[in-house]
Amino acid sequence: MSDSPPPASTLHPIDECPDLYVDACVCDEQRNLVFLSVWGRDTALQEFLARLQLGSAENGLDQFHVTLNGHRLPVFPDIDRLEKRTTRQFRGTLFGSLLHLWLFDRRCARPDRANHVAYALIEAGTGSTQRLWSLAMETCPLPLLPHWREPVMAVLAQHEMLQALPGALGPVTAWRLSLRIELLESLLGDLIRQGVLSTHAQASA
Numbered sequence: 001m002s003d004s005p006p007p008a009s010t011l012h013p014i015d016e017c018p019d020l021y022v023d024a025c026v027c028d029e030q031r032n033l034v035f036l037s038v039w040g041r042d043t044a045l046q047e048f049l050a051r052l053q054l055g056s057a058e059n060g061l062d063q064f065h066v067t068l069n070g071h072r073l074p075v076f077p078d079i080d081r082l083e084k085r086t087t088r089q090f091r092g093t094l095f096g097s098l099l100h101l102w103l104f105d106r107r108c109a110r111p112d113r114a115n116h117v118a119y120a121l122i123e124a125g126t127g128s129t130q131r132l133w134s135l136a137m138e139t140c141p142l143p144l145l146p147h148w149r150e151p152v153m154a155v156l157a158q159h160e161m162l163q164a165l166p167g168a169l170g171p172v173t174a175w176r177l178s179l180r181i182e183l184l185e186s187l188l189g190d191l192i193r194q195g196v197l198s199t200h201a202q203a204s205a
Contacts, residue, residue: 011039012169015065015072017051019044022066024170025075026121031167033077034174035121036103045086045101052079068169081105111139116179124171129153132162135177142185147201155187 011021017040024037040048054060065072087100104121111118118139122128133149136156144152156162156177161184165174191197 010170012066012068014038014048015067016061017044017048017064020048022169024172025066025073025167026165026169026172026174027073027075027167028165028176029167031074031076033075033082033103034105034119034165035108035172036075036077036101037170037172038101038103039098040101041097042099045099049084049101052077052082055079066169073167073169077103078105081107083109111135111177113139113141116140116177116181118177119165120175120177122173122175124173128173128175132175132177135175136162136179139177140179140184141181142188145197145199145201148197151191151196152188155184155191159183159187 010023012023012025014020014022020038020040022036022038024035025033026035027033038045038048048061051059051061056062061077063074063076065074067073082103083106084104085102087102105119107117108119108121116139118135120128120132120135122131129149133153136152137144137146153162156179159180161177161179163176163178165176168174188197
């Protein structure tokens with residue numbers, strides 16, 4: 001993601017916090033927040049984070065809305081799963097001096113190996129195959145050989161263990177890896193018995 005402020009035309013306001021502007025947002029199928037890139041003044045961002053911590057309490061936020069082309073898109077943040085990163089201050093923008101906040105599900109930064117779940121955030125227009133394969137190898141407790149990439153990735157997609165998230169706004173694509181280990185072990189066993197997977201790279205080409 002870029003570390004310079006985006007043009008104003010790519011920014012979308014948060015209804016509940018009109019001094020904050022979103023340039024990228026990813027949600028899952030239930031509109032749970034996976035990734036948010038938001039710009040604003042320091043005081044506005046701190047107030048936003050404090051209201052998220054309050055949740056459903058008075059003046060808290062257990063959901064918020066991003067406006068896109070006149071439509072209000074609901075976003076549900078699970079504050080217990082979220083981490084934040086804040087960049088340096090940018091001065092002299094159309095909105096004055098701005099800070100850049102990234103708020104994201106911690107499984108975007110490191111896999112949940114206990115439950116075999118991870119997210120990949122990929123800048124739109126860049127290749128995703130190698131990034132997703134690396135994530136699968138990192139998350140899966142079963143041994144995966146590097147040259148198994150194509151058949152194993154096909155299996156993951158076919159059985160919906162690797163899915164693109166539909167609720168992406170801005171220059172980012174997002175994928176969820178959710179492994180069902182018993183099923184995956186059985187499927188890999190079948191591929192090994194069929195000779196599709198082998199310890200030798202040339203046999204799997």
